[in-house]
Amino acid sequence: xxxxxxxxxxxxxxxxxxxxxxxxxxxxxxxxxxxxxxxxxxxxxxxxxxxxxxxxxxxxxxxxxxxxxxxxxxxxxxxxxxxxxxxxxxxxxxxxxxxxxxxxxxxxxxxxxxxxxxxxxxxxxxxxxxxxxxxxxxxxxxxxxxxxxxxxxxxxxxxxxxxxxxxxxxxxxxxxxxxxxxxxxxxxxxxxxxxxxxxxxxxxxxxxxxxxxxxxxxxxxxxxxxxxxxxxxxxxxxxxxxxxxxxxxxxxxxxxxxxxxxxxxxxxxxxxxxxxxxxxxxxxxxxxxxxxxxxxxxxxxxxxxxxxxxxxxxxxxxxxxxxxxxxxxxxxxxxxxxxxxxx
Amino acid sequence: xxxxxxxxxxxxxxxxxxxxxxxxxxxxxxxxxxxxxxxxxxxxxxxxxxxxxxxxxxxxxxxxxxxxxxxxxxxxxxxxxxxxxxxxxxxxxxxxxxxxxxxxxxxxxxxxxxxxxxxxxxxxxxxxxxxxxxxxxxxxxxxxxxxxxxxxxxxxxxxxxxxxxxxxxxxxxxxxxxxxxxxxxxxxxxxxxxxxxxxxxxxxxxxxxxxxxxxxxxxxxxxxxxxxxxxxxxxxxxxxxxxxxxxxxxxxxxxxxxxxxxxxxxxxxxxxxxxxxxxxxxxxxxxxxxxxxxxxxxxxxxxxxxxxxxxxxxxxxxxxxxxxxxxxxxxxxxxxxxxxxxx
DNA sequence: CTGTTAGCGCATTCAC
DNA sequence: GTGAATGCGCTAACAG
Numbered sequence: 001x002x003x004x005x006x007x008x009x010x011x012x013x014x015x016x017x018x019x020x021x022x023x024x025x026x027x028x029x030x031x032x033x034x035x036x037x038x039x040x041x042x043x044x045x046x047x048x049x050x051x052x053x054x055x056x057x058x059x060x061x062x063x064x065x066x067x068x069x070x071x072x073x074x075x076x077x078x079x080x081x082x083x084x085x086x087x088x089x090x091x092x093x094x095x096x097x098x099x100x101x102x103x104x105x106x107x108x109x110x111x112x113x114x115x116x117x118x119x120x121x122x123x124x125x126x127x128x129x130x131x132x133x134x135x136x137x138x139x140x141x142x143x144x145x146x147x148x149x150x151x152x153x154x155x156x157x158x159x160x161x162x163x164x165x166x167x168x169x170x171x172x173x174x175x176x177x178x179x180x181x182x183x184x185x186x187x188x189x190x191x192x193x194x195x196x197x198x199x200x201x202x203x204x205x206x207x208x209x210x211x212x213x214x215x216x217x218x219x220x221x222x223x224x225x226x227x228x229x230x231x232x233x234x235x236x237x238x239x240x241x242x243x244x245x246x247x248x249x250x251x252x253x254x255x256x257x258x259x260x261x262x263x264x265x266x267x268x269x270x271x272x273x274x275x276x277x278x279x280x281x282x283x284x285x286x287x288x289x290x291x292x293x294x295x296x297x298x299x300x301x302x303x304x305x306x307x308x309x310x311x312x313x314x315x316x317x318x319x320x321x322x323x324x325x326x327x328x329x330x331x332x333x334x335x336x337x338x339x340x341x342x343x
Numbered sequence: 344x345x346x347x348x349x350x351x352x353x354x355x356x357x358x359x360x361x362x363x364x365x366x367x368x369x370x371x372x373x374x375x376x377x378x379x380x381x382x383x384x385x386x387x388x389x390x391x392x393x394x395x396x397x398x399x400x401x402x403x404x405x406x407x408x409x410x411x412x413x414x415x416x417x418x419x420x421x422x423x424x425x426x427x428x429x430x431x432x433x434x435x436x437x438x439x440x441x442x443x444x445x446x447x448x449x450x451x452x453x454x455x456x457x458x459x460x461x462x463x464x465x466x467x468x469x470x471x472x473x474x475x476x477x478x479x480x481x482x483x484x485x486x487x488x489x490x491x492x493x494x495x496x497x498x499x500x501x502x503x504x505x506x507x508x509x510x511x512x513x514x515x516x517x518x519x520x521x522x523x524x525x526x527x528x529x530x531x532x533x534x535x536x537x538x539x540x541x542x543x544x545x546x547x548x549x550x551x552x553x554x555x556x557x558x559x560x561x562x563x564x565x566x567x568x569x570x571x572x573x574x575x576x577x578x579x580x581x582x583x584x585x586x587x588x589x590x591x592x593x594x595x596x597x598x599x600x601x602x603x604x605x606x607x608x609x610x611x612x613x614x615x616x617x618x619x620x621x622x623x624x625x626x627x628x629x630x631x632x633x634x635x636x637x638x639x640x641x642x643x644x645x646x647x648x649x650x651x652x653x654x655x656x657x658x659x660x661x662x663x664x665x666x667x668x669x670x671x672x673x674x675x676x677x678x679x680x681x682x683x684x685x686x
Numbered sequence: 687c688t689g690t691t692a693g694c695g696c697a698t699t700c701a702c
Numbered sequence: 703g704t705g706a707a708t709g710c711g712c713t714a715a716c717a718g
Contacts, residue, residue: 012470012489014695025705030697040703055486057466061404062695065710080435080445082627085428092423095452102423102452106445109438123400127355127711129472143398146355284425288630357711368689373713383687405711408694470695 013054022050033058064128073100073311074130076121076138078108082255082283083300084136087152090304091134098312103130116140122149132311134304139196148314150307155196162314164306164325166298168198171329172205173212175250175278175296178331180213183340184248184276187215190225190235190260192252199227202252202280221246225256232256236263240275247275247340254279254286254295261289261336272338282332291335299327356397365393376401407471416443416654417473419464419481421451425598425626426643427479430495433647434477441655446473459483465492475654477647482539491657493650498539505657507649507668509641511541514672515548516555518593518621518639521674523556526683527591527619530558533568533578533603535595542570545595545623564589568599575599579606583618590618590683597622597629597638604632604679615681625675634678642670 015033019026024047031039032047033056039047050056064070075091077084088104095102105125108117118138122145126133132148139155151163179187189206192199203222210217223235232251239246240263251257257279261271269275271291279286282297306327310320358376362369367390374382375390376399382390393399407413418434420427431447438445448468451460461481465488469476475491482498494506522530532549535542546565553560566578575594582589583606594600600622604614612618614634622629625640649670653663 012466014470015697016695026696027698027705028703031704034697036697038703043703055462055466057463058697059470059472059695060467061408061471062710063697065404065408065695065712066697068710079439080428080431080447082432085423085431088423088428089425092449092452095449096422097453099453102449104423104447104449106435106438106447109435109444110440110442119398120400123355123398124403127357127402128404129402284627284631288627288635292631358713359711369712370690370714371688374688377713379713381687386687401713402711405694406713408696408711409713411694 012059013056015056015058018047018050018054018056021054022047060129068128070129070131071100072103072130073308074125074133075102075104075136076118076125076133077104077106077136078117079106080104082285083253083281086283086300087136087304087307090301091308092304093301094305094308098308100131100312118142132315134307134311148311150310150314150320152303152307153198155198157197158324162310162320162323164303164310164327165198166303166327166329168201168329169205169208171280171296171298172202172250173209174329174331175280176206176209177212178294178333178337179248179250179276179278180209180215182248182276182337184246185215185340186218186221186244186246187248187250188221188223188239188246190223190232190239190249190251190256192225192227192256194224196227199252206250225252225259227253228255229259232259233263236260237267240264240267240269245275248277248337249275250278250280252280254281254283254293257293257295257336258286258289261293272336274341276337276340278337280329287334289336294334294337295332296329297332298329303327355402356399358399358401361390361393361397361399364397365390403472411471413472413474414443415446415473416651417468417476418445418447418479419461419468419476420447420449420479421460422449423447425628426596426624429626429643430479430647430650433644434651435647436644437648437651441651443474443655461485475658477650477654491654493653493657493663495646495650496541498541500540501667505653505663505666507646507653507670508541509646509670509672511544511672512548512551514623514639514641515545515593516552517672517674518623519549519552520556521637521676521680522591522593522619522621523552523558525591525619525680527589528558528683529561529564529587529589530591530593531564531566531582531589533566533575533582533592533594533599535568535570535599537567539570542595549593568595568602570596571598572602575602576606579603580610583607583610583612588618591620591680592618593621593623595623597624597626597636600636600638600679601629601632604636615679617684619680619683621680623672630677632679637677637680638675639672640675641672646670 015026015029018029107121118135126147135151137153153165154163191203225232225235251260279293279295282295286293286295313320358369358372361372450464461478469490478494480496496508497506568575568578594603622636622638625638629636629638656663
């Protein structure tokens with residue numbers, strides 16, 4: 001009789017441990033654990049007690065490999081940042097009571113693996129771990145998957161997979177109109193990453209509103225900010241150091257708008273007195289700045305909830321009610337915009 | 344020769360599919376996929392091409408079952424809400440470049456499974472799926488695990504597992520002192536869930552500051568708000584409908600402080616003129632209210648980053664540098680507090 | 687250098 | 703009502 005190589009209390013109990021402790025076969029334990037029929041009442045009680053005592057829980061891994069059903073919905077994101085976490089809040093709230101659990105996977109944390117993370121993550125999880133997936137801002141075309149997949153704000157435009165996004169063009173239009181209505185004429189745009197659909201759409205909305213108001217488009221007033229970090233800082237500095245600097249800037253998202261705000265403050269430019277700034281997204285952080293950021297709100301929570309409903313629908317019926325859901329964007333006026341300074 | 348039952352493009356490619364397509368064995372594919380030595384250059388190239396073509400990616404599940412190493416760190420949370428997502432942002436930022444990917448698992452989405460979700464989730468994932476885990480606000484004692492585990496803000500106090508939390512007592516003290524320094528004497532407290540360590544600690548800090556200032560403690564001014572929802576609403580209504588209502592309320596967390604603010608506004612009580620409110624946590628949402636919430640900031644991002652460092656350290660050396668990290672809390676004065684109204 | 691084989695922990699037949 | 707055998711996709715010996 002050899003000693004159990006695994007010290008008690010260390011490591012998880014497996015189905016075998018339970019079977020041994022209860023004096024039954026693993027099959028019986030499996031049946032009890034999954035509430036299947038065909039086990040004597042007495043046995044059920046005994047096994048249940050042992051399961052409880054050992055703190056046994058079926059391994060998600062082993063189960064999924066075998067049974068093709070996990071009751072887990074995967075959410076694939078590049079990382080946990082304000083945009084994706086707002087969506088997660090909406091998804092999570094909508095998932096309560098659905099019988100599904102949520103697993104968010106951040107698969108683009110290493111620089112080299114950045115491109116194509118969504119395809120890689122999907123492959124790694126889809127075979128087995130999750131019953132369905134929601135992919136946040138995928139930037140490559142996804143291959144047909146074997147499980148239901150919904151994309152939120154796909155950066156390649158509506159592909160063949162169901163998607164939900166916000167009205168980027170209209171959102172950009174109302175942001176720009178807001179600035180125009182405040183008397184601004186020199187309105188710059190810090191664009192998002194040029195290879196992304198949303199960035200292109202937002203620039204289009206900006207241009208359309210300009211045209212609508214009869215303001216000539218000045219290519220010099222548009223700079224690529226890539227939605228984030230250094231490029232945004234550079235774009236903001238170039239724009240604000242010009243002798244004929246713009247009186248207003250529409251940034252392609254809140255993160256870059258916030259960056260523009262910081263740069264302006266470093267340069268001693270007062271916001272909103274000397275410069276108005278509008279963002280896009282309405283992440284909670286945008287209300288925490290001083291002044292608070294005027295922005296275009298995407299209904300992030302609703303978009304997440306909608307994506308979850310679609311995935312649930314696909315799980316039930318095989319297909320969603322609508323293939324592409326387009327949600328409205330609306331202007332949220334806060335403290336970073338004001339009438340254009342008199343010249 | 345039987346036809347492949349799986350239509351091409353549907354379903355993931357498995358290692359067998361690649362092996363068959365490349366005309367080699369699964370072992371060879373495995374070696375190539377994992378960059379192991381012992382394969383001819385020509386073969387590597389050929390197999391790599393097939394892998395690329397088929398979009399093959401090793402299944403996280405199958406791999407973990409076999410190899411005990413996934414390069415994935417699990418984060419166990421009850422759900423995606425402002426508190427946990429702030430921690431996630433910190434963890435995610437700290438994980439960049441670490442070589443690990445992140446998997447956040449929300450295991451308490453169904454009402455019946457609420458209690459003990461952390462134990463259950465840990466059992467389900469720890470066997471194989473993740474190399475280590477960070478558990479957010481566990482409220483039960485965790486069994487010794489086979490993988491490195493760090494708890495953030497454990498609700499049962501420092502147990503035997505490494506943990507990181509903020510200074511709850513001191514945070515509550517400074518919040519209360521702030522109100523006292525503004526001239527408030529009738530200061531109520533909407534307490535968190537009584538069974539949670541942090542709630543007890545915050546009430547203690549509140550009482551200590553009261554005592555310090557020679558203000559007698561009035562048990563009638565303390566109501567349980569459970570950190571959230573209905574209980575908080577009820578507590579706020581009771582407190583604010585009293586003829587001798589308090590001039591200030593210290594709520595145990597921002598979510599309940601925000602709820603108190605809403606109730607006050609519904610009752611036509613002006614904040615901060617008639618009533619001052621202080622919260623705890625400093626989630627981004629607390630700066631988005633009108634007025635913006637004065638609160639005690641926990642360094643949520645730093646706490647997440649710290650927990651990740653500890654887990655990484657345990658993965659490397661077997662144990663963390665320090666077993667319990669205690670981070671400072673600081674007061675953030677915004678618009679929801681003002682001098683006590685003259686009586 | 688490459689192929690064969692034995693499990694990893696579990697759920698699911700199919701015998702008993 | 704219960705147990706033994708089988709396979710899920712993969713990796714790690716080991717054999718060829």
